[in-house]
Amino acid sequence: MGLQGHYIKRCPECGSVNLHWDREKGEIICMDCGLVIEDKLVDFGKDWREFSDEDASKRRTGAPLTFTQYDQGLRTDIGSKEDLFQLEGKQKNKFFRLRKWQERISTAIERNLKMAMAELRRVASFLNLPSSVENEAARIYTLAVQRGLVRGRSMESVVAGAIYAACRRHDVPRTLDELQEASKVDKKEIGRTYRFITRELGITILPNNPVDYIPRFASALRLSPKTQSKAVEIVEKAQEKELTSGRGPTGIAAAALYVAALLNKEKRTQREVADVAGVTEVTIRNRYKELIEKLGLEEEILKREKEAKA
DNA sequence: AAGACGAAAGTGGTTGA
DNA sequence: TCAACAACTTTCGTCTT
Numbered sequence: 001m002g003l004q005g006h007y008i009k010r011c012p013e014c015g016s017v018n019l020h021w022d023r024e025k026g027e028i029i030c031m032d033c034g035l036v037i038e039d040k041l042v043d044f045g046k047d048w049r050e051f052s053d054e055d056a057s058k059r060r061t062g063a064p065l066t067f068t069q070y071d072q073g074l075r076t077d078i079g080s081k082e083d084l085f086q087l088e089g090k091q092k093n094k095f096f097r098l099r100k101w102q103e104r105i106s107t108a109i110e111r112n113l114k115m116a117m118a119e120l121r122r123v124a125s126f127l128n129l130p131s132s133v134e135n136e137a138a139r140i141y142t143l144a145v146q147r148g149l150v151r152g153r154s155m156e157s158v159v160a161g162a163i164y165a166a167c168r169r170h171d172v173p174r175t176l177d178e179l180q181e182a183s184k185v186d187k188k189e190i191g192r193t194y195r196f197i198t199r200e201l202g203i204t205i206l207p208n209n210p211v212d213y214i215p216r217f218a219s220a221l222r223l224s225p226k227t228q229s230k231a232v233e234i235v236e237k238a239q240e241k242e243l244t245s246g247r248g249p250t251g252i253a254a255a256a257l258y259v260a261a262l263l264n265k266e267k268r269t270q271r272e273v274a275d276v277a278g279v280t281e282v283t284i285r286n287r288y289k290e291l292i293e294k295l296g297l298e299e300e301i302l303k304r305e306k307e308a309k310a
Numbered sequence: 311a312a313g314a315c316g317a318a319a320g321t322g323g324t325t326g327a
Numbered sequence: 328t329c330a331a332c333a334a335c336t337t338t339c340g341t342c343t344t
Binding site for chain 2: 188191195269270271281282285
């Protein structure tokens with residue numbers, strides 16, 4: 001897949017034109033230096049293409065129909081005064097009652113949804129999320145509103161929770177810290193509402209894969225693609241040996257990157273890795289110890305350390 | 311002075327009686 | 328509903344480079 005209609009044509013790091021656009025994850029990866037470009041990519045260009053005349057029906061006109069339009073353009077209004085002259089007596093009363101009801105419901109729900117969708121757009125764009133995830137988040141939020149799950153919670157926290165859930169469902173993981181930064185909602189609160197709404201809506205949450213975090217972390221640490229794939233390899237081996245279950249995926253990803261960097265002579269400090277992964281050095285150490293022990297990597301590490309001295 | 315290491319105590323969430 | 332539990336964090340002292 002090329003990058004037609006996109007602003008970024010070259011890697012800002014090494015100038016390479018060999019870029020790969022991972023639409024699923026909303027990331028652009030430089031195939032030469034491994035940089036993941038995700039900043040300032042809000043404008044993904046127009047989705048419009050020119051079709052020949054017989055295919056004219058495929059042209060997209062008007063705004064795309066998505067859940068971020070809070071009612072999908074399908075609101076039915078109970079008519080206004082022009083329809084009224086046909087009605088008499090009881091009919092008239094019924095009419096007014098219905099309209100009053102609709103106003104109550106729609107002003108409450110629709111105003112909420114309108115605000116929420118604006119917030120959702122803001123946060124999704126801050127995190128550079130692909131539109132598929134944004135739509136999923138909007139769908140989840142809409143369901144939550146319909147079930148009255150927002151009551152007693154702030155709109156912002158439910159939006160953040162919906163986005164977090166949508167990210168996980170699409171294997172586009174963002175950490176709770178990132179959600180917190182984007183939404184200004186406390187991460188504990190986000191976690192709480194996330195768990196609540198997924199449980200209430202019966203959304204299945206598969207535990208997310210540490211591998212999904214690696215490209216972004218590796219890029220933030222400016223590690224080579226070689227180191228990156230080494231880290232993926234390590235995580236996969238760890239998964240085979242069941243070292244990953246019950247552990248935080250970010251900690252695994254971080255430790256794997258730390259080890260991979262050591263092995264490829266691109267050493268980063270534990271603190272550097274810990275910071276980008278949003279875990280502590282202690283966690284890295286614990287995971288790292290398990291990894292080299294159970295995967296028989298001790299000698300290799302020692303060799304590297306000797307080489308580093310020489 | 312900075313990084314790595316590990317012990318100990320604390321936090322928040324899950325689980326099972 | 329409560330206590331035990333596992334994972335992770337915070338903090339701090341020690342050792343290495």
